[in-house]
Amino acid sequence: MDTRRPLRTLAIALGTAGLLISGCSSGSSTTSASSSAPRAAASPVPAALKTFYAQHLSWRDCGVTGFQCATMKAPLDYAKPDDGEIKLAVSRKRATGPGKRIGSLLVNPGGPGGSAIGYLQGYAAIGYPAQVRARYDMVAIDPRGVARSEPVECLTGPQMDAYTQVDQTPDDAGEVTALSGAFKKFATGCEQRSGEILPHVSTVETARDMDILRALLGDDQLNYVGASYGTFLGATYAELFPARSGRLVLDGAMDPSLPSVEINRDQTAGFETAFQSFAGDCVKKADCPLGTTSASDAANRLKQLFAGLDAKPIPTGGPRKLGESLATTGVIAAMYDESAWPQLREALTAAEKGDGSGLLSLADSYYEREPNGTYANLMYANAAVNCIDLPPAFTTSKAVTQALPTFEKASPVFGKGFAWASLNCAYWPVRATGTPHRIKAEGAAPIVVVGTTRDPATPYKWAKALAGQLSSGTLLTYEGDGHTAYGRGSDCIDTAINTYLLEGTPPSAGKKCS
Incomplete structure (x- = not known):
């Protein structure tokens, strides 16, 4: 039993599909989320990282109907970007229409250690509301150390x-x-x-990888739905890149200050x-x-x-x-x-x-044990990320x-x-590099934080805390059971989030659904 893993629902969030990873191409610019608050100015790309931001993704069919796959390169160590690189698996399903394409919507199911590509192909690209899939390219990147992205391995x-x-x-x-x-x-x-790889699987590094992907997709800002641990990843991205944060949905939120x-x-x-x-x-x-x-x-x-x-x-x-x-x-x-x-x-x-x-x-x-006795790398990546993100x-x-x-x-x-x-x-053989802290992400567009009142893995008070920390956070409450809320049967929740993703308008402050 490992209880540090605030995982999303087992039935749909961790669905996996086999695929071959290849290379890539780019899309058009995204429309930014509306906000009356002043936005932070985007920082220029550091010179040492320009080759990574300038790479070309060559997409190709990855053997799963409707999906394309690619391989993205990132520095193994962002402090020493010339000392080696890591290859990260990416997948997408293009916007289906009708309606004008908004941009890319990156999804992450949590874990840490959950395969975002497995989630995309097994659920998000077919289970998210049709109007969202019509206007966004649905995109996933397996975080470093996870599944198809140079996975952490520990035991037979x-x-x-x-x-x-x-x-x-x-x-x-x-x-x-x-x-x-x-x-x-x-x-x-x-x-x-x-x-x-163990010293280089932190949430901060994965968030930096996401910004490289954002640029390669041709989007000025990152649009994102993160569940469970994915909320910490999304909040970390907003902290690092507030001006590049578009429409962010953080569902089943974690409190980064704990x-x-x-x-x-x-x-x-x-x-x-x-x-x-x-x-x-x-x-x-x-x-x-x-x-x-x-x-x-x-x-x-x-x-x-x-x-x-x-x-x-x-x-x-x-x-x-x-x-x-x-x-x-x-x-x-x-x-x-x-x-x-x-x-x-x-x-x-x-x-x-x-x-x-x-x-x-x-x-x-x-x-994630298979009948033949093999295990996915979920629990290995889970420990690796948790143990480097915070002291024990x-x-x-x-x-x-x-x-x-x-x-x-x-x-x-x-x-x-x-x-x-x-x-x-x-x-753990690697010392933790992260520390508990409040995340404000000053200058970011409105961010929607979703909390479920009887959520077992990410208690509701965490969502309240994160929404209060974020300078542009809005809390959306689901009064009910289970882990996370979007796409789990509440029309009220789904309508509020869909409106935000499609129009950039967050729900009213204090909105509650049941």
């Missing part, structure tokens, strides 16, 4: 299987040592397999809120596997199930058994989207009867033990596991 499939099954609620010194050892082995594997320990503790509370919502719904149903009395009783039933699995894992119909760690991950996976609740009820019912296959399937979807939440097991009461207060169900999972960056 069998090693990752073992890692996901390590007990993350240690009961004694021996189990603490085993968990710490697993984190160390993970970090060492990343260093051995991906040591050259240190790692507070991020983890807030997420702990967020998943507790989501679970209480699930439990409240479950107990109303006659077949609820957690009882039919109250949400608090359901929580106790789930804790008892976890305790039983900790003591004695159950079969799954395959070589792996379901222990507490994988079971917890399976439950967490279903908290991202309320449409997964029926599947979770079935999985919990089966687990109560000694069949762990349902919860294992949910956990595998979270970790904890550096010793003693610090975790001292913080346990606050985590368990935040969530009696998940608190202990979330606290120990927060130790994962303590052994």
